[in-house]
Amino acid sequence: MSWEQDVVAKHGRPLAEIEGHVYVLHYETPQVVKSVSSEYAAVPPQQDQDGFLSATAIRHYVGWTQQANxxxxxxxxxxxxxxxIVYLEPGTLRDEETMKRVGVCPKCGENLRDSFAARS
Ligand SMILES: [Zn+2]
Incomplete structure (x- = not known):
């Protein structure tokens, strides 16, 4: 079972409506970040046991987690x-998506979507 199916089964609600935390990470020195989401990864993605690796070193990462901590x-x-950690607030996956698309880093003002991997 994928982690998405697991979370939906546990809560009995669509994934996008389940409360968790949305967070934004700012890397003063851009770095390659591991992630479960593919927006930052190359095509085809490089991955290891923790997830996809970002295609290049990135300055910002937007994520969502269900963990209590x-x-x-x-x-x-x-x-x-x-x-x-420049942003950490309760929110859903839908909120994470909005943050990824239109969010701006509270620290440096850069568009968060600028860290997505280039798509040809
Ligand atoms: Zn920033």
Whole structure:
């Protein structure tokens, strides 16, 4: 079962409506980030046991987690010293999607979608 099916089965609600936390990470020095979402990955994606690797070093990452302690999930995105949590608020996957598409980094003002991998 995929993690999405797992979460839906547990809550009995569409995935987009389940409450979790939306977070935005700002990397002062851009770095390659591991993720379960494909927007940051190359085509075909490179991956390891933790997920897809971003196609290039990126400055921002937008994620969503269902974990009670979001920081545990965030710790899987690389070493804390190189990463700043610039946004962390309750929200759904739908909120995450909105943040990815139209959000701006609260720290540097850059469009968060600029970190997506280029698609030909
Ligand atoms: Zn930023």
């Amino acid at each position: 979001p920081r545990k999930r965030i710790n899987r995105h690389g070493r804390a010293a190189q990463r700043e």
